[in-house]
Amino acid sequence: MSPDDGSASPGVTATGSHDEVLRTEQQRGAEQSAVWPSSVPVPAPAGTGTAPFTPTGLVVAVDGPGGSGKSTVSREIARRLGLRYLDTGAMYRAITQVALERRIDIEDPSAVAEVAERTVLTVGTDPDRPSIAVDGDNVDEQIRTRAVTNAVSAVAAVSAVRSRLVAQQREIIAESLAAGGIVVEGRDIGSVVAPDAPVKVFLTASTEVRALRRSRQLGEKGVDDVARTLAELDRRDALDSTRTADPLSVPDGAIVLDSSALSVPEVVDEVLRQSQHLLAATP
Ligand SMILES: Nc1ncnc2c1ncn2[C@@H]1O[C@H](COP(=O)(O)OP(=O)(O)O)[C@@H](O)[C@H]1O
Numbered sequence: 001m002s003p004d005d006g007s008a009s010p011g012v013t014a015t016g017s018h019d020e021v022l023r024t025e026q027q028r029g030a031e032q033s034a035v036w037p038s039s040v041p042v043p044a045p046a047g048t049g050t051a052p053f054t055p056t057g058l059v060v061a062v063d064g065p066g067g068s069g070k071s072t073v074s075r076e077i078a079r080r081l082g083l084r085y086l087d088t089g090a091m092y093r094a095i096t097q098v099a100l101e102r103r104i105d106i107e108d109p110s111a112v113a114e115v116a117e118r119t120v121l122t123v124g125t126d127p128d129r130p131s132i133a134v135d136g137d138n139v140d141e142q143i144r145t146r147a148v149t150n151a152v153s154a155v156a157a158v159s160a161v162r163s164r165l166v167a168q169q170r171e172i173i174a175e176s177l178a179a180g181g182i183v184v185e186g187r188d189i190g191s192v193v194a195p196d197a198p199v200k201v202f203l204t205a206s207t208e209v210r211a212l213r214r215s216r217q218l219g220e221k222g223v224d225d226v227a228r229t230l231a232e233l234d235r236r237d238a239l240d241s242t243r244t245a246d247p248l249s250v251p252d253g254a255i256v257l258d259s260s261a262l263s264v265p266e267v268v269d270e271v272l273r274q275s276q277h278l279l280a281a282t283p
């Protein structure tokens with residue numbers, strides 16, 4: 001459900017061949033670096049004239065499937081509003097990486113739950129330098145391997161893992177409030193982790209566009225690579241949306257944006273535009 005006031009949705013689902021979509025995406029990438037950062041001003045609260053807007057205690061919840069642009073958009077919103085940034089997917093990935101490294105059967109929920117219970121995650125929330133460490137060792141690179149990506153949905157489906165990570169996520173959110181607030185991205189942020197967040201965003205994009213973006217992000221070039229990435233994304237979407245524990249869903253009151261045909265600055269501007277009244281009401 002969208003709280004939008006009825007204004008036209010800017011999102012248009014991309015159609016056309018792989019090549020057409022890829023060309024548009026490549027063009028967009030070039031345009032993006034040319035116009036970055038966008039100059040749309042952050043809204044000022046009502047009654048303060050042109051005083052710069054420094055929100056305090058703001059939580060922005062961003063959910064959506066893989067490759068919809070959550071990390072990129074969340075980090076930019078955090079930079080623009082001077083907020084912290086939390087990538088909750090990185091936490092599920094880190095537990096998965098430990099489980100794989102220890103050769104734990106990821107289809108065994110109690111074995112996976114034990115890994116989560118014994119692992120200490122340290123999460124850095126600077127939007128310019130997000131980081132994650134397992135028992136003190138940085139694992140930023142290890143958590144992005146294909147093996148972790150393809151195993152993470154099984155780990156994220158285990159309720160005991162979720163309750164442990166959700167508790168830590170809420171602690172990080174609570175600590176960040178004194179410093180102004182935080183943009184949190186994942187699958188269950190607006191629905192479970194921070195259901196009272198004043199600003200909720202649900203980002204989508206067609207599976208084809210998401211696969212092309214992810215493939216490009218991984219430095220892949222071939223059509224076969226894109227097809228494989230697309231199949232893997234499809235499988236992960238299905239697992240993440242149909243699991244019993246806190247599945248991916250559109251939270252009540254979320255701004256729903258299809259980013260298939262939008263550049264990153266356009267998505268960020270649109271989120272800020274649609275949430276202007278909510279930001280202005282934040283103390
Ligand atoms: N609107 C967009 N247009 C073009 N590329 C995008 C857009 N949003 C994100 N990207 C690119 O797509 C890739 C995946 O984005 P990311 O933010 O990691 O998605 P998510 O966090 O939802 O998985 C990144 O390389 C990012 O730069």
Ligand SMILES: Nc1ccn([C@H]2C[C@H](O)[C@@H](COP(=O)(O)OP(=O)(O)O)O2)c(=O)n1
Pocket residue numbers: 065066067088089090092093152153156157185186187188189236240
């Ligand atoms: N709040 C969250 C965040 C991620 N997850 C799960 C589901 C996702 O497939 C994995 C990885 O999330 P991540 O955001 O890193 O994944 P992508 O950027 O989509 O590749 O973790 C989750 O269940 N709940």
